[in-house]
Amino acid sequence: MKGAIVLIKRKNPPHGWALPGGFVDYGESYETAATREAKEETGLVVKNLQQFRTYSDPNRDPRQHTASTVFIAQATTQPTAGDDAAEAKLFTKENLPELVFDHSKIIADYFSLKKEM
Numbered sequence: 001m002k003g004a005i006v007l008i009k010r011k012n013p014p015h016g017w018a019l020p021g022g023f024v025d026y027g028e029s030y031e032t033a034a035t036r037e038a039k040e041e042t043g044l045v046v047k048n049l050q051q052f053r054t055y056s057d058p059n060r061d062p063r064q065h066t067a068s069t070v071f072i073a074q075a076t077t078q079p080t081a082g083d084d085a086a087e088a089k090l091f092t093k094e095n096l097p098e099l100v101f102d103h104s105k106i107i108a109d110y111f112s113l114k115k116e117m
Helices: 030-042 103-116
Strands: 005-010 047-055 068-074 085-091
Touching: 005 030, 030 047, 030 068, 030 085, 047 103, 068 103
Parallel strands: none
Antiparallel strands: 005 085, 047 068
16 A cells, blocks of 8 residues: 555554564664564565654653664565564554554654655
8 A cells, every 4th residue: 555654553561553663683783673673573575774763752662761763664565463563554644543652753754754755
């Protein structure tokens, strides 16, 4: 679905819908981690990976102070849930669910930038 965003429903607390992601392994680049996490959580092999922005507000994650570097990518197949994801689905700007963390801000920033292009 052109222009759609992949979201996962988290298996672990805090529960809810979120952008796929995870932690960078020791010795791994951010790009490699983003590609690996996309595959693990959504089954998608991504291409055209581009760094979008970094989000670092200390209050963005209730568990601990976590900074996230967000990437944009493309895939041609349908997502399937895996790893920490209970579900993985495509959403458009018009049908986004309620999101955990600061992911609604990230998605709003993405659509705002996309609109400017």
